[in-house]
Amino acid sequence: GQSLEQPSEVTAVEGAIVQINCTYQTSGFYGLSWYQQHDGGAPTFLSYNALDGLEETGRFSSFLSRSDSYGYLLLQELQMKDSASYFCAVRDPGSGNTGKLIFGQGTTLQVKP
Amino acid sequence: DVKVTQSSRYLVKRTGEKVFLECVQDMDHENMFWYRQDPGLGLRLIYFSYDVKMKEKGDIPEGYSVSREKKERFSLILESASTNQTSMYLCASRPQSGELFFGEGSRLTVL
Numbered sequence: 001g002q003s004l005e006q007p008s009e010v011t012a013v014e015g016a017i018v019q020i021n022c023t024y025q026t027s028g029f030y031g032l033s034w035y036q037q038h039d040g041g042a043p044t045f046l047s048y049n050a051l052d053g054l055e056e057t058g059r060f061s062s063f064l065s066r067s068d069s070y071g072y073l074l075l076q077e078l079q080m081k082d083s084a085s086y087f088c089a090v091r092d093p094g095s096g097n098t099g100k101l102i103f104g105q106g107t108t109l110q111v112k113p
Numbered sequence: 114d115v116k117v118t119q120s121s122r123y124l125v126k127r128t129g130e131k132v133f134l135e136c137v138q139d140m141d142h143e144n145m146f147w148y149r150q151d152p153g154l155g156l157r158l159i160y161f162s163y164d165v166k167m168k169e170k171g172d173i174p175e176g177y178s179v180s181r182e183k184k185e186r187f188s189l190i191l192e193s194a195s196t197n198q199t200s201m202y203l204c205a206s207r208p209q210s211g212e213l214f215f216g217e218g219s220r221l222t223v224l
Contacts, residue, residue: 008153033212042117043156043203045212087155100146100171101213105155 002026004088004104011110012078020073020086020107028093032064032071033101035087043087046073075109083111116140117216119204125222132191134219136204143209145187147171147179150201150218159202162187194223 004024012018022032031050037043049055049064049071061074075082085108089101120135138145144163148156148171158171160179168179176198180188187206191198204216 035213042215042217043205043213044215048212100158100161100169102158103148103156105153 002090002092002102004090004102006086006088006104006107008105009108009110011112013112014078014080016078017074017076018078018109020075020088020109022071022073022088022104024069024071024088024090024104026069026090026093026102029066029069030091030093032062033089033091034062034073035089035103036084037087037106038084046086078111080111080113083109085109117204117206117214119202119216119219121219122217123220123222125224126194127224128193128195130194130223132194132221132223134189134191134202134204134221136187136189136206136216137185138187138206138214139185140206140208140214141184142206142214143184144207145181146205146207146213147177147187147189148203148205149173150203156203159189191221194221196223199223 006022033048034046035043047062054063059076064071085106087106088104092100117138146161147159150156157173159177162168162181178190202219205213207213
């Protein structure tokens, strides 16, 4: 089966850098996605890595190492509004073109002043 | 902008009632999904659909059914609601390639 592991909680201070790790076990691999969800809101897409390396989008970066079945989301210059839950997700290899995603349990990031 | 609209943000139902959760997307996406979200368990897939009238079971389909009569609409049905179905329900849609777009969620309480 498929499974993803990520820390349940992370705390950091405003202006700092935080890294949220995700390890996965899948029978096939089609890339690692990250979603952000503010309390009471809808999850929104942040990034997608299909190949090894770092993808940067503003203050957020995402990294993938397929050989280690590992990825992380890096948030720089933390702001209070970054307090949210962050989910990593992989595509179910048996789902064809539907893009069915399997999600990790989510990491709650608390940014303190 | 893609919009995924769920009919109700908050519902309170009694055990045994039939519950309908409606979801509509406005971007002509082929794929639609129903997830439930519970603390400590993340998002778990209930059912998904890749075309009109087509449906596939997800990881936790028991106690649920779905309907997709039109491309833009995907309904989740609880035939006889139970207290363990108290949860946040999230609908999402996705084109053939690209990310998921989620609705705001429907928080269901079953008493």
